[in-house]
Amino acid sequence: MTAETGRWIRNFVDGRFVDPDDGDGDGRAGHRGFDATDPATGLVHARVHEADEALVDRAVTAARRALREGWADTAVRERTELLRRAADRIEERFDEFVAAEIADTGKPVTQARELDVARAVANFRAFADVVAAAGQESFLTDLAGGRRALNYAVRKPLGVVAVVVPWNLPLLLLTWKVAPALACGNAVVVKPSEETPGTAALLAEVLAEVGLPAGVYNVVHGFGGGSAGGYLTAHPGIDGVTFTGSSATGAQVMRTVAPRVRPVSFELGGKNAAVVFDDVDVDEAVTGLSRSVFANTGQVCLCTERVYVQRSVFDDIAGGLVERAGRLRLGDPLSEETTTGPLISHAHRDKVLGYFDLAEQAGATVLTGGQVPRLGADLDGGSWIEPTLWTGLTNADRVVREEIFGPVAALIPFDTEEEAIGLANDTDYGLAASVWTNDLRRGHRVAQAMNVGMAWVNTWFLRDLRSPFGGVGLSGLGREGGESSLHFYTEPTNVCVQL
Numbered sequence: 001m002t003a004e005t006g007r008w009i010r011n012f013v014d015g016r017f018v019d020p021d022d023g024d025g026d027g028r029a030g031h032r033g034f035d036a037t038d039p040a041t042g043l044v045h046a047r048v049h050e051a052d053e054a055l056v057d058r059a060v061t062a063a064r065r066a067l068r069e070g071w072a073d074t075a076v077r078e079r080t081e082l083l084r085r086a087a088d089r090i091e092e093r094f095d096e097f098v099a100a101e102i103a104d105t106g107k108p109v110t111q112a113r114e115l116d117v118a119r120a121v122a123n124f125r126a127f128a129d130v131v132a133a134a135g136q137e138s139f140l141t142d143l144a145g146g147r148r149a150l151n152y153a154v155r156k157p158l159g160v161v162a163v164v165v166p167w168n169l170p171l172l173l174l175t176w177k178v179a180p181a182l183a184c185g186n187a188v189v190v191k192p193s194e195e196t197p198g199t200a201a202l203l204a205e206v207l208a209e210v211g212l213p214a215g216v217y218n219v220v221h222g223f224g225g226g227s228a229g230g231y232l233t234a235h236p237g238i239d240g241v242t243f244t245g246s247s248a249t250g251a252q253v254m255r256t257v258a259p260r261v262r263p264v265s266f267e268l269g270g271k272n273a274a275v276v277f278d279d280v281d282v283d284e285a286v287t288g289l290s291r292s293v294f295a296n297t298g299q300v301c302l303c304t305e306r307v308y309v310q311r312s313v314f315d316d317i318a319g320g321l322v323e324r325a326g327r328l329r330l331g332d333p334l335s336e337e338t339t340t341g342p343l344i345s346h347a348h349r350d351k352v353l354g355y356f357d358l359a360e361q362a363g364a365t366v367l368t369g370g371q372v373p374r375l376g377a378d379l380d381g382g383s384w385i386e387p388t389l390w391t392g393l394t395n396a397d398r399v400v401r402e403e404i405f406g407p408v409a410a411l412i413p414f415d416t417e418e419e420a421i422g423l424a425n426d427t428d429y430g431l432a433a434s435v436w437t438n439d440l441r442r443g444h445r446v447a448q449a450m451n452v453g454m455a456w457v458n459t460w461f462l463r464d465l466r467s468p469f470g471g472v473g474l475s476g477l478g479r480e481g482g483e484s485s486l487h488f489y490t491e492p493t494n495v496c497v498q499l
């Protein structure tokens with residue numbers, strides 16, 4: 001069973017891939033589809049079968065039936081063993097996942113291997129461990145007359161979970177949600193981004209190979225409103241939605257599910273700050289900062305787009321970052337030398353270029369970048385952009401207030417710790433921040449003062465999958481990771497027994 005037939009990437013419903021010739025599978029033939037484009041070249045690499053409303057309905061129905069037919073009640077050990085087999089099988093098919101991720105995103109092979117696919121494996125293993133170790137809350141309640149009651153909470157699967165994910169870290173983010181959802185006994189209907197359909201379909205093959213029952217994992221391809229994403233989140237048969245993507249779409253999904261009052265978990269955009277104090281080891285800080293600005297071509301929700309630097313080291317840090325930007329190698333994703341891929345699409349590059357214009361209008365100085373690079377041959381059809389750093393902007397500028405989602409940052413000086421905290425927190429977002437200092441007390445103090453879900457000190461994107469992950473404000477609702485995932489993907493029933 002394979003995800004692709006010829007150049008079609010197919011939907012996966014009720015344990016089998018749906019042939020595009022079958023239309024939605026109800027006997028009506030149809031080839032509703034869209035192109036999957038390689039962002040490195042701009043060339044189409046596959047055709048994707050777009051699920052219509054009837055197919056989404058079949059996926060939700062299949063998920064419900066799988067729960068009813070026993071998946072929800074499987075022993076924890078059975079589920080965790082299945083997750084571990086899935087991790088092993090992804091490792092066995094590692095190169096296929098790397099290839100699919102690169103075809104969809106154009107990201108460098110080193111990153112696809114070391115971050116994206118490696119994290120997919122880690123996600124399955126981590127949530128097998130978390131669920132295996134999970135206990136249940138219980139309380140002994142004192143009553144009048146010396147009697148007691150025992151309260152304990154039994155956690156049950158949430159049910160059919162809609163998993164809607166974006167294009168920037170497609171496999172990493174998909175498995176970050178699917179692994180705990182399955183570990184907790186849920187069935188899922190996954191809607192990958194229209195830009196990156198490949199790995200979700202490949203994961204369907206793997207999960208079938210390791211024995212996941214039909215209907216527990218379903219994939220519907222398509223777009224947002226008026227397509228698979230809209231049909232799925234509006235479906236009355238879903239019991240919750242976990243979503244990663246833009247704040248605007250998160251708000252739309254919230255409106256869609258509101259009439260049925262379903263739980264949502266949202267990890268949304270960011271406009272993340274780094275705060276750099278003058279006691280840092282400049283070289284070390286520049287290494288970390290440069291990663292935080294340029295990783296995945298700036299397309300990680302955690303990436304830094306605002307760098308506040310204490311005035312006396314401002315020129316050193318700025319110079320160091322420019323030098324690091326110069327070391328980045330844009331080019332063939334399959335080359336081991338390439339460090340930096342393209343943006344996901346021409347549409348997204350147009351958005352980022354719009355901010356280049358806004359920066360110019362605001363009087364910014366471009367320290368490096370600011371252009372579309374010419375890379376030659378096939379790559380000039382791709383959606384490449386130069387890593388770009390600005391000075392001369394303030395928190396009042398749109399470039400400093402809005403999520404750009406590219407390899408860009410504004411560098412802004414500050415004088416005091418209090419001022420730096422104020423500048424960093426002056427945002428509607430609240431996802432992540434990093435603090436760079438050699439003063440341990442200051443590191444703790446400033447990190448704790450950040451109005452964000454995750455604050456790092458002298459590092460960035462260092463992940464322990466047991467810790468809570470998510471944001472405040474426009475950056476999201478709820479947390480996932482470790483116990484937080486268990487809480488989202490289950491519903492407790494509290495039992496009280498008078499003893």
Ligand SMILES: NC(=O)C1=CN([C@@H]2O[C@H](COP(=O)(O)OP(=O)(O)OC[C@H]3O[C@@H](n4cnc5c(N)ncnc54)[C@H](O)[C@@H]3O)[C@@H](O)[C@H]2O)C=CC1
Nearest residue numbers: 165166192193223224225229230245246249268269301405
């Ligand atoms: N985690 C993050 O911080 C991310 C932020 N973004 C930001 O969002 C901007 C737009 O990127 P998009 O790909 O359009 O992200 P998006 O948030 O619109 O899309 C994410 C997912 O939601 C689906 N979707 C879109 N509209 C929907 C709807 N009404 N109902 C249900 N599902 C829906 C999409 O098909 C995709 O699977 C980017 O320029 C970037 O700034 C994008 C990806 C990830």
Ligand SMILES: O=C(O)/C=C/C=C(\O)C(=O)O
Nearest residue numbers: 176244267300301302463
């Ligand atoms: O779970 C992680 O380690 C990373 C998550 C990143 C995002 O959610 C994102 O870039 O959207």
